[in-house]
Amino acid sequence: MDSLAGSTQSYYDKAESRRKRTRLIIAVVLIALALAAAWYAFSSSKEGAAGAGGAAPGTPGEASIPNVTVVIPGRQSVQAMISANGTIAARREMPVGVAGEGGQVVRVLVEPGQWVGAGQPLAIIDRSVQAQQAASLAASIRVAQADADLAQAELTRADALVSRGFISKADIDRKRATRDAANARVRVAQAQYAESQARNGRLNIVAPAAGLVLTRQVEPGQIVSSGSGVLFRMARGGEMEMMAQLAEADLARIPVGTRATVTPVGAVQGIAGQVWQKSPVIDPQTRQGMVRIAIPYSAELRPGGFADAQLIAGSGEAPLLPESAVQSSAEGSFVLVVGKDNKVERRAVKVGSVSDAGVAIASGLTGNERVIVLAGAFLNVGDKVKPVLQKSSN
Structure with a gap:
């Protein structure tokens, strides 16, 4: 029984081995046929392309040469830009500070960015003490004027009595001098009052001319004087x-x-x-x-x-190119041109002015070259191309 079972197992093992070998042979044959078909297709395509284009075997056909757009810029009138x-x-610029004696700032009337007119107040300074001084000087004018009126009245009466011999000529001269001194004291008091008014008028900080306020360096409550420096900066007329x-x-x-x-x-x-x-x-x-x-x-x-x-x-006159034609590298600006045998060449250029019309080339081109407009980044020096001429922009 054991011998029979062993014979049966051996039979099945041999059959399985034959099936595996058969599948392997079939797979190898199929791969060989596929490789042969691929080689035949490649050889036929290569021979057809060589026969149609007249190209020798092993050289690129005409179908593989890319078309590129080129422009012959010539020389155009361009503005030289710096x-x-x-x-x-x-x-x-007008720096504005304290013109008078100064004092405590009560109000600041402007902010940076505001327009002001000539003489317009920028900040108000407290003048309570100065106002009382001005009132005192105004009163002294009235006192001096009263003294001058009295001296004039006495002189008028004395003139009426001198002809009768009641008053001497010397008395008349003294009264006239008294009248003149009183009038002088009136003018002194008036000048002092005018000076006080002028001082008070300079207390406020005002714009020296019309313009734009740029900066402000003062706040209400601040004590300012002639040594406070610049409190406002203005641009005259903006x-x-x-x-x-x-x-x-x-x-x-x-x-x-x-x-x-x-x-x-x-x-x-x-x-x-x-x-x-x-x-x-x-x-x-x-x-x-x-x-x-x-x-x-x-x-x-x-x-x-x-x-x-x-x-x-x-x-001046210079070649004018579209911006897409000018490229940059570590060595500087350059363009690609189609040279002899329609091969790509590289030309270093110096860029002039740039405007909406294009890029002016200050040096490096004569204007008669065929400059590649687009696809320059995908080409290498020495590549063969088919140039397609485009009119230069005016």
Whole structure:
């Protein structure tokens, strides 16, 4: 019985082994057929492409050469621009302090950012003591005037009696001198009162001219005097300016009256202005000079803030390219051009002014090159391309 069972098991093991071997042979045959089919398809496609394009086996066909858009920029009239940056300031800043004897501040009437007129009070100083002094001087005028009236009356009566011999000539002279002295005391009292009024008028802190209040350094209850320093700062007429440092060569190209566009930090739109003053000296350390650009008041202008400026320094002829054609690297700006045999070449360029019309090329191109407009980032120097000419923008 055991012998029979062992024979049966051996039979089944051999049958299973034959089935596995058969499946393995079938799998190997199928893989070989698939590889043969793939090789045949690849060889047929390669031979067809070579026969259609006339390309030799092993070289790229025409279908693999990319099309690129190129432009021949020529030379166009462009404005020469000079870029600068600097700070915003009041064109004519007016520091305002105590002009009189000072005292305790009762009220402050303005806040930074307010417009004021010439002579408008900015802060009120207590004048209770000065008002009493003025009243006393006004009373002294009336006393002196009464004395002068009395002296005049006595002189008039004496003149009526001198012809009768009741009063001597010397008495008349003394009375006339008394009358003149009384009149002089009246004028002295009037001058003292006027001085007091002028002093009181200078107690309040007022705007020396119309303009914009920039800062306030005083509060009610504060004791101020002529030594208190600047209490308010104002921009006369609200006029502003940008102060920018320019290189010596650029400064020579910027005459007074040059138009400029100033863009404060955070602003979207630039503000038109013009150069109203440039430094007559050059800093020997930095080789730079100051340019001051006058700009009208705008809510976006804040003295002490930072701004950029574009100054128009004349016009000239230069190639003009779209911004997409100009690329940058660690070595600087460059463009890709289609050179001999339609192969990609790299040209280092110096960028001039940038405007809505495009990027002016200061140096590096003559204007007759075929410059790649798009897809420059996906090309390498030496790649062969099919250039498609596009008209240059005007």
